[in-house]
Amino acid sequence: MEPGRGMNRLFGQDRMEAIIGFLVVIVAVWFSVYAWERTGAGKAGNAIRVTALFPNAAGVSPGTEVRIAGMKIGKVTEQKLDPKSYEADVTLALDPKLKVPNDSSAAITSEGFLGATYIALVPGGSTTPFKDGDSILDTQGSMDLMGLVGQFINKTGGSASSSGATGNGTAAPSASSAGAGR
Numbered sequence: 001m002e003p004g005r006g007m008n009r010l011f012g013q014d015r016m017e018a019i020i021g022f023l024v025v026i027v028a029v030w031f032s033v034y035a036w037e038r039t040g041a042g043k044a045g046n047a048i049r050v051t052a053l054f055p056n057a058a059g060v061s062p063g064t065e066v067r068i069a070g071m072k073i074g075k076v077t078e079q080k081l082d083p084k085s086y087e088a089d090v091t092l093a094l095d096p097k098l099k100v101p102n103d104s105s106a107a108i109t110s111e112g113f114l115g116a117t118y119i120a121l122v123p124g125g126s127t128t129p130f131k132d133g134d135s136i137l138d139t140q141g142s143m144d145l146m147g148l149v150g151q152f153i154n155k156t157g158g159s160a161s162s163s164g165a166t167g168n169g170t171a172a173p174s175a176s177s178a179g180a181g182r
Contacts, residue, residue: 047074047093050134052106052119056141057088059117060108066092066119073098076119088141092119099129105138117142 054060057079066074078091094100103124110117121136 046096047077048096048100048130048132049077050092050094050130050132050136052090052092052136052139053082053085053087054090054106054108054139054141055087057090057108058142059110060088060090060119060142064118065116066094066121068098068100068121068123073100073121090119092136094130101126102128102130102134103138104130104136105140106136107140108142110142 060076060079062076062079064076065072066076074092074094076090077093080089081087082089092106100121101124103126105122105124107120107122108117109120
């Protein structure tokens with residue numbers, strides 16, 4: 001074997017490994033930037049920051065979308081527990097180009113039964129828009145879907161007691177039918 005030929009093969013293999021390594025680094029950087037923006041860590045600099053207290057903020061985290069009429073107008077940037085009311089204190093970053101009325105309401109909802117959670121704003125009638133640092137006063141927390149499903153499943157037999165059924169599935173005799181056999 002020629003001495004130069006083995007070295008060329010070695011450098012050719014190293015070049016291919018370097019290209020693959022470079023592609024892996026590019027994908028890792030892209031994913032990091034995507035995750036940074038999606039989680040709300042890269043806060044929008046010129047956004048209007050508004051806070052809202054929710055009794056239940058299940059499914060909401062930094063990066064969760066804020067929508068009006070189904071259209072994205074902002075995102076959640078911070079979430080913490082209010083030490084006085086023990087409610088979720090959520091900070092929303094809203095698009096400054098939109099003049100959202102300062103009497104708007106907010107509700108945590110989802111796209112469907114298994115869809116993504118988002119905060120829906122319902123514009124109010126005020127002519128004064130939100131300013132940085134304002135609070136949304138009218139809020140509705142998220143629904144506990146598992147609790148609702150559990151209530152629906154466990155509701156069996158709830159109306160049976162008023163119809164005269166007993167716990168074993170047989171109908172209890174009424175006073176008129178009990179005396180009829182005598």
